[in-house]
Amino acid sequence: MNEKASLRARAEIDLAALRANVRALLARAGGAQLMAVVKSDAYGHGAVPCARAALEAGATWLGTATPQEALALRAAGLGGRVMCWLWTPGGPWREAIEADIDVSVSGLWALREAVAAAGEAGRTARVHLKADTGLGRNGCQPADWPELVAEARTAEETGAVRVTGLWSHFACADEPGHPSIAAQLTVFRDMVAYAEKAGVEPEVRHLANSPATLTVPESHFDLVRTGIAMYGISPSPELGTPADFGLRPVMTLSASVALVKQVPAGHGISYGHHYTTPSETTLALVPLGYADGIPRHASGRGPVLVAGRVRTVAGRVAMDQFVVDLEGDRTEPGAEAVLFGPGDRGEPTAEEWAVAADTIAYEIVTRIGTRVPRVHVGA
Incomplete structure (x- = not known):
């Protein structure tokens, strides 16, 4: 198993993107x-x-x-x-x-x-x-x-x-x-x-x-x-997107799917059963939670790329994990779930998580906890 798949979760930090962002900002600094x-x-x-x-x-x-x-x-x-x-x-x-x-x-x-x-x-x-x-x-x-x-x-x-x-x-x-x-x-x-x-x-x-x-x-x-x-995040959506300023998001947060299972219609998901499966479906368990900095306020709203499509957190974000409803699609334990990144692969961005949690993208990246290893690439 490769190193990426063996990690519960990882925050990949693209230092080449950071250096490019610094150069882009210097070009604007007059x-x-x-x-x-x-x-x-x-x-x-x-x-x-x-x-x-x-x-x-x-x-x-x-x-x-x-x-x-x-x-x-x-x-x-x-x-x-x-x-x-x-x-x-x-x-x-x-x-x-x-x-x-x-x-x-x-x-x-x-x-x-x-x-x-x-x-x-x-x-x-x-x-x-x-x-x-x-x-x-x-x-x-x-x-x-x-x-x-x-x-x-x-x-x-x-x-x-x-x-x-x-x-x-x-x-x-x-x-x-x-x-x-x-x-x-x-x-x-x-x-x-x-x-x-x-x-x-x-x-x-x-x-x-x-x-x-x-x-x-x-x-x-x-x-x-x-x-x-x-770090490639726009200070404000009103000012423009990162791409508008020649910037690229530096952090990609992902996790390895911990469990995939079939459940019947009417199955309650996570604490409080705020989500109930509308029909027989497939669930994927993502091993990240609010102890890792995933905002509980994004319960039922946070976007995640799993099995080729962007899904939404099903039910409440718990301390260590949350669930996504794959709506009958299949994936396997160990498959990658991408919470946010630059968006190149269709994955959500930190700004989208900020909207889901009614906060700002600054908070989304700074709150990712120490249980999530930072893996620096592009050095």
Whole structure:
């Protein structure tokens, strides 16, 4: 039996597609550098292999949410610029500074912890000041910006920090024409101008996420941060399909059929019997469930390619398995069931699963659990 058939399930990660996506995004970046965002284990795709592939394709920065994610990249031997932005008090500031990781600061407490850690490490911390230009999440409010900039400049003069970046994040870049896009651009330009007038000389100013990289060229500045688009998924169906932007989905999720059996008409399927067979039929058992990240909300709706046709999950998704009704068609145990992929073979896409589960494709790929091995191809 070949390796593919012997696995209960697998998430195949096409690194050649990822590299092509990075090159396609760089072509749209208008000369800006590209940060490959590999937070949350590269959106479920495997952080270290994806980071390496992105750097090979021309990315010059890697981005993570947590410092632990950034430190793991360094521990794996990845060089280049790495930035992380989601800090809490008492975080591993010194370890990050010693590992040459750029750290983000949104308030005075964080700046002061970075300064103290730089003193302990005996080296200068590389700091990006984050502005809240309207997302209302992380970032420094415009009213507090002068105080943060002033203290950062004082820290620069002592050699404790070097302000290497000024940045912010869009709220609605995935909604074409949303008025907040232009408003945030204006606020960002004003806050950057204030910091630069105060003497800050950033290496990079960055605002664009995946949707802005694709559709808001005036937001590219010195660096774009591409996450979901790098993995070949459109940030929003309103913006276009992956193919519209020259992108290809990187992950294909499949499983080996565990059981095939005939059942009579009127047979209840899975918990609660929310599905009952309308006639005598063939059932196939797919050994993936919500413990593997298959959304229970897609019960009765999730699409699966089995035995040459796209079927729908019959009844509830259970913790470890779900059932599809083959409607009399035949297959064998060990046959491949494809939940989503690029769509080349007629299989569903992650976006179709997102529609079935009333969520976004980001969640579909990032929630695939650790019981599902990542098999990287195209290295």
